[in-house]
Amino acid sequence: MEAHLDSMMEELRICRETKAMLEAAFESAYEGIVVTDPQGTVRMLNETYARFLGVKAGDVIGKHVTEVVENTRMHIVAKTGKAELAQVQRIGEGDMVVHRIPIKQGGRVKAVVGKVLFQDVRELHALSARVLQLKQELDYYKGELIKHLGVKYGPTDITGTSPAIQTAKKWAERAALTDSTVLITGESGTGKELFAHSIHRLSHRNRGPFVKLNCAAIPDNLVESLLFGYTDGAFTGAVKGGRKGKFEMAHRGSIFLDEIGELSLPMQVKLLRVLQEKEVEPVGSVNAVKVDVRIIAATNRNLEEMVSDGEFREDLYYRLNVISLKVPPLRERSDDIPLLGMELMRKLSTEVGVKAKGISTQAMEALQAYHWPGNVRELKNVLERALHLVEADEIQLDHLPLHLSGREGTxxxxxxxxxxxxxxxxxxxxxxxxxxxxxxxxxxxxxxxxxxxxxxxxxxxxxxxx
Ligand SMILES: Nc1ncnc2c1ncn2[C@@H]1O[C@H](COP(=O)(O)OP(=O)(O)OP(=O)(O)O)[C@@H](O)[C@H]1O
The missing domain is CATH 1.10.10 (Arc Repressor Mutant, subunit A)
Known part of the structure; x- marks a missing residue:
């Protein structure tokens, strides 16, 4: 009996503590809160709401809610049992956002809780306008950051719905999930660079830099210092204080080694070391620098053939070719030409300042029939040339080069x-x-x-x- 009494006392103590906590939470809430019974009689009203209504809680408890709050529907919700969320209710001078929530037990309404979320809906409008402005600012800075980081394109820039291009895009998405080296192959002008940018954009490194190096565009004797950097006084003409190489610049991001097939054999050895050790040695330095870089390489040459001809190191080839992505030539996806042609024409018209709206059926047929050895780059050039010739709205057959339009008669x-x-x-x-x-x-x-x-x-x- 005594033990039973003790446990009841303990339960009572817990109940009192919980009640005190709930009351404190109720009173300190930022929102106005009112609780009615199923008949609509006010049972509780917190301090925020009382202050807002200009009443004392003690004076209104026990009154019908319609006598206390203007335009209330608490008593109606008590009858319907259906919650009314985020409703606008006119109270005094302001339009308030309110929730009316029935509390049920055994399927019957036991009470209704009313919450005034914002003092005035105008505050909400002001807040959402501010959020919109901040979002626009954020988008702008995101774009600026991306430009600054060197990544110019994303997957949405790769136009094409053909199965061949879709498969390549899927591979790129998969490659983006890992940190493995990717080798992108494909003929010149197929869009390998777009894929390289997209892989970086989709990867977890997308907040890091995207650094590009065209291995064919730099003289052999400069490749090393460009890739790995150099220290102060490493050679005559070196910038004072030394310079960071592309690998260090790409730290925590990706490096895009375009035209990797053009790298000389001695440079291939050095690149292989970076891949193995994950560190670079600036020219003139004895200390290696650790780098965390994802490598994306591209080539339009047949590296396997180069390996068998002794022009490309086999070990480097396998290190690079962890994930291989082949970008299909345009002639294998001529289904993409109408969409691609229109898309490129739209972009080019803005650049060229011509308002062409379309491509005639005959011209489109000629574009689709051509074998495009220069792929999308060639298509772009053909369309740009046509835009300079176009007089009316449409690109016509005779705006295309002779070898394409078939007008090259005997x-x-x-x-x-x-x-x-x-x-x-x-x-x-x-x-x-x-x-x-x-x-x-x-x-x-x-x-x-x-x-x-x-x-x-x-x-x-x-x-x-x-
Ligand atoms: N699927 C595509 N959608 C839209 N534009 C494309 C597409 N593929 C390529 N292009 C455009 O074609 C041009 C050539 O693409 P890119 O430079 O990526 O080709 P590449 O394969 O890297 O060529 P290269 O081997 O000569 O370096 C670029 O202007 C690019 O924007």
Missing amino acids: ANRPVSLKDAVAHAEREALRHSLTLSGGDRNRAIQLLGISRSGFYQKLKKYGMDQE
Whole structure:
């Protein structure tokens, strides 16, 4: 009996403590709170609400809620048993946001709790306007940060719905989940760089830098210092204080080694060491620097063939090719050409300042029938050229180059061998420049002729000013 009494006392003490805690929470709440019984009689009213209504809680408890709060529906909710959330209720001078929540036991309403969330809905409007402004600012700074970090493109920039491009995109998404080295292969102009940016953008490193190095564009003797940096006085002409290399710059981010197939054999050895040790040794330094960098490499050359010809190290090839991503050539996804053509045309029209709205059916058919050795880059160049020629709204067949539009009939063909050679040379020059996007070094490579020969021919055919 005594033990029973003790346990009842203990329970009573806990109940009192809980009640005191709930009352304190009730009173200190920022929102106004009112509780009624199922008949709509006010049972509780916290200090915030009482102050807001300009009444004393003690005076209104026991009154019907309609006598205490203007436009109330607490007594109605007590009848319907259905909660009314985030409703606007006019009280005095202000529009309030209120919740009315029935408390049920055994399916019957035992009480209704009313909450006034904001003192006035205008506060909410002001708050949401501020949130919107902050969001816009945030988006702007995010964009700026991304530009600053070096990443320019994301997966949404890769246009195409063909199964081939979708598969490549899926691989890129998967690659982004890991930190493994990715080797992106594919013909020139297929969009390898877009994929490299996208992998970084989708990865957990996307707040870190994205650093690009085109291995073909730098002289051999500079590659090392560019990649690994150098110390003060490492060589004549070195910047005072030394300079960080691309690997260090890409710390906690990704490095994109474009045209990796052009890296000389001695540089391949050094790169392999970085991959193995995860540290770089700046030129002139004896101390290695630890780097945390994800490597994305790309090439349009056949590295396997280069390995068998002894031009590319096998061990480096396997280190790079942990995840391989092949970007399909455009001729294998001609289904993408209408969408891609329209998308590129829209972007280019803004750049060129021409308002072309479409591509005629005939022109589109010609675009789809062509084999696109220069892939999307070539398509872009063809469309840009067409936009300069277009007079009305649409790109027509005769705005496309002759080799594409099929208008190159026999009537205009040269008869003498000399003229035929000149004609062929001119076309080859033009074609190589279209393929390379105007990049003369690449055009020279594509033609397989010497630099001086290239410039002589440009001059001969009056194309040196183009
Ligand atoms: N799927 C695509 N959607 C939209 N634009 C694309 C797409 N693929 C490529 N491009 C555009 O085509 C051009 C060439 O792409 P990119 O430079 O990525 O090719 P690449 O494969 O890296 O070429 P290279 O081997 O010559 O370096 C760029 O202007 C790029 O924006």
